[in-house]
Amino acid sequence: MRSVGLWRFQVPMDAGVVLREQRLKTRDGLLVRLMQGDKEGWGEISPLPGFSAETVDDAKNVALEWLAAWQTGADAELPEMPSVAFGLSCALAEISGELPLQADFRAAPLCTGDPDELFAMLEAIPGEKVAKVKVGLYEAVRDGMVVNLLLEAVPDLQLRLDANRGWTPLKAQQFARYVNPQLRPRIAFIEEPCKTREQSREFSRETGIAIAWDESLREADFVFAAEPGLSAVVIKPTLTGSLAKVREQVETAHALGLTAVISSSIESSLGLTQLARINAWLTPQTIPGLDTLSLMQAQLVRQWPNSALPCWQIDELERVI
Ligand SMILES: O=C(O)CCC(=O)C1=CC=C[C@@H](O)[C@@H]1C(=O)O
Numbered sequence: 001m002r003s004v005g006l007w008r009f010q011v012p013m014d015a016g017v018v019l020r021e022q023r024l025k026t027r028d029g030l031l032v033r034l035m036q037g038d039k040e041g042w043g044e045i046s047p048l049p050g051f052s053a054e055t056v057d058d059a060k061n062v063a064l065e066w067l068a069a070w071q072t073g074a075d076a077e078l079p080e081m082p083s084v085a086f087g088l089s090c091a092l093a094e095i096s097g098e099l100p101l102q103a104d105f106r107a108a109p110l111c112t113g114d115p116d117e118l119f120a121m122l123e124a125i126p127g128e129k130v131a132k133v134k135v136g137l138y139e140a141v142r143d144g145m146v147v148n149l150l151l152e153a154v155p156d157l158q159l160r161l162d163a164n165r166g167w168t169p170l171k172a173q174q175f176a177r178y179v180n181p182q183l184r185p186r187i188a189f190i191e192e193p194c195k196t197r198e199q200s201r202e203f204s205r206e207t208g209i210a211i212a213w214d215e216s217l218r219e220a221d222f223v224f225a226a227e228p229g230l231s232a233v234v235i236k237p238t239l240t241g242s243l244a245k246v247r248e249q250v251e252t253a254h255a256l257g258l259t260a261v262i263s264s265s266i267e268s269s270l271g272l273t274q275l276a277r278i279n280a281w282l283t284p285q286t287i288p289g290l291d292t293l294s295l296m297q298a299q300l301v302r303q304w305p306n307s308a309l310p311c312w313q314i315d316e317l318e319r320v321i
C-alpha cells in the first residue's frame with residue numbers, strides 16, 4: 001500500500017537576504033511524504049528564485065502528476081525538473097534506505113565580510129577552520145583587504161570566496177592586488193570570480209588563486225574537466241536534480257581530482273539535514289556549504305542540531321494533497 005502527502009510552505013527570511021539583486025523575503029517550497037507499507041520517506045522541493053528555472057507552482061504540478069502515478073504502484077521515472085527530481089529522489093531513498101541516516105553537520109560559516117562577525121563564528125567551531133565569504137558586494141579593494149586581514153589574523157583559516165560572477169577582469173585584479181601572494185594558497189577557492197569562465201580562468205592564471213565552478217554546472221555547454229587553477233565544483237542538489245545525478249557528478253569530480261562541495265540552495269531545515277546526510281555519504285572528507293539556516297526565521301519538521309529557531313510541524317503548513 002502506498003500513500004502520499006504534499007505540503008506547501010512559506011518561511012519568512014531574515015531581513016536583508018539578497019539573491020541576484022532581488023530581496024528574498026520568504027522561502028517558498030513544498031515538502032513531500034511518501035509512505036509504503038511501514039516505511040516513510042520525506043523530501044523537499046524548493047526551487048530557488050533567480051537560480052532555478054521552475055517556480056513553486058510549476059514544481060507542484062509536476063510533482064502531483066508523478067505522485068498520482070506512484071500511488072497506484074507505478075515506478076515511473078523521476079521528472080526532469082531538478083528541484084522535483086531532488087525532493088522525490090530523497091523521499092524514495094529514505095524508503096529504500098539508500099540515503100544513510102548519519103549526517104555531517106559541519107558547515108563552513110557564511111560571512112558577508114564583517115571581520116568581527118567572522119572571528120566570533122570561527123571561535124565557536126572546533127577543528128578545521130573553513131569559512132565562506134561573499135565578495136563582489138562592495139568595492140573589490142575592500143574585499144581584498146578584508147580577505148588579507150582575515151588570513152593574517154587566523155593562521156589556520158582556509159577561506160572559500162564567492163563572487164557570483166560579479167567582477168570584471170579589472171575588478172578581479174584590483175581584489176587580488178590587496179591579497180598578499182603568500183596568503184593566496186589559503187584561499188581554497190573563489191567561486192566564479194568573473195562574468196565568463198574564460199575570464200575566471202585568466203584571473204586564476206594571473207593571480208595563482210584557485211577557482212571553483214558553481215553557476216557553470218547549470219550551463220548547457222558545461223563539461224566536467226580538470227584544468228589548471230580549478231580546485232572544486234560546488235554542487236547544489238536542488239538545482240542539479242535526482243540523487244543519482246548528484247552522485248554521478250560527485251563521482252566525476254572526484255575521478256578528476258576535484259573537490260566536490262555539497263552546498264545549500266537555502267532549503268528549510270528538512271532539506272538541509274538531508275544535505276548533511278548526503279555530504280556524510282558522498283563527500284565525507286569535505287566540509288559542506290550548508291550554513292544558511294540562520295537566514296530563516298523557522299525550521300520545518302526536522303531540526304538542525306543546536307538551532308534555536310522554532311520548528312514548525314506539518315500540521316502548521318498548507319496541505320496540497
Ligand atoms: O555554499 C555555501 O556555503 C552556502 C550557500 C551559498 O553560498 C549560496 C546558496 C544559494 C545561492 C547563492 O547566494 C550562494 C552561492 O552562490 O553559492
Ligand SMILES: [Mg+2]
Binds near residue numbers: 164214
Ligand atoms: Mg556560489
